[in-house]
Amino acid sequence: MRNVKWYVAILSFVCSGSGFSASHKSDLTQFDFPFLIGEWYLMNPDPEDPHQDFMSIHLTLSSSYTFAVQVKKRDSSIEYWEGGYTASQDTLMLGTHTIEPQIYTYQTTHNRLMLNGVTFFKALSRTLVGYWQSEYLSGTEVGVVGVTQIQLILQPDFLFFIRSVDEQGNEAVHRGVYYTENDHLVLLYDQGEHDTRFQVSADQLTVNFENGAMVAVLNRVE
Template identity: 45%
Template sequence: MRRILFIFFLVALQSFNVSANENKEPSFDYPFLLGEWFITNPAPESTQDDFLTIRLSFDSNYYFTIDIQKKDYSVERWEGLYNASDDTVVLGLNTSTPQIYAYKTTHNRLNLNGITFHKALSKPLAGIWSSQVLAGEDILASNVQKLDLILQPDFVFMFRASGEQGQESIKRGIYYIENDHLVLLYENGETQSSYSLNDDTLTLSGTGTDMYAELARMR
């Protein structure tokens, strides 16, 4: 099955070559698809599959890329437009030979035609973060004095906001990253923030709200 999927990707590489779409804020019906995924060849010396790793990415502009690193360390790329339903993803919509794949996904696993990809965390965001600076009318009006954020490497998060009198609001759920956006998904809602990471300081600014926070890495 893995060899069949690899051959599909290589055949598609020969006919797909399009430019990237403009970026936009994350907004997507199937958020668990978004992000970077990878699979490695567990025994490249003893298999006929001519690849070391395959990296696959989906963004909310319905644009995908696939990079195949071959055994000679060269990289071939397939990229284009895609569409998705609950159980099917179609790659290469802007070509004469689109490819159709069955898929299932969790927040950190993607099963594509029976092959399991793992979600990649491209930046060292995983860790325990605590606010050092809070600013903005919306966050100050809410009387929040401290924010704590735990981002696990398996894309699970815990977010805690503490008030002046010791009251707390805690949310747990799943997060994903797209470009410079960090999106927290939890029961009955989501929170979107633009983020930047500089050494051990994580800066968040609200999307659609007047909120600014600098969080220091605790570990």
């Protein structure tokens, strides 16, 4: 009998038998510091202060242990720095192969990153945020799991809500946090986490579970 753990946890708690195949080990759920991944921003709270020569800082941290920093200066010029990083549970080192790497103590949540006490906020493309309802479901194993409808809410604060309905009308809801990288959408919840692939086109979101085991095409609900 195939592994249904992720399905039970995320989608519906309504499947009592077979389900989708187990996740591949190469997905983002294998990354040790998932809450570091993302686009982080710091805005100057007092742009008129002459002692602070920046307007904003944009920090990108990726799962490949690379980073990029873009600093917009007061005179509208841009400073840019990129390289590799390392991390432990409370220390972040930027520029691992440079003569003078920068070392920070950090704390993080699903949408905030504190570097030496300075708080950066995670940003997300507005195209993904919203209330989505399935138009149709397909895939190699969608008939096995029996889900007929999915509603998904992705909030700008990186919280998600999902509701599913099966063929008998049984429904379940689940809540958690999420993060993205490129076309990966990772859902984290009490029982674990799951990596999916997504595409957004206009007001339609396609989410691919388990390499095509189930593909959900969802429309934005205004």
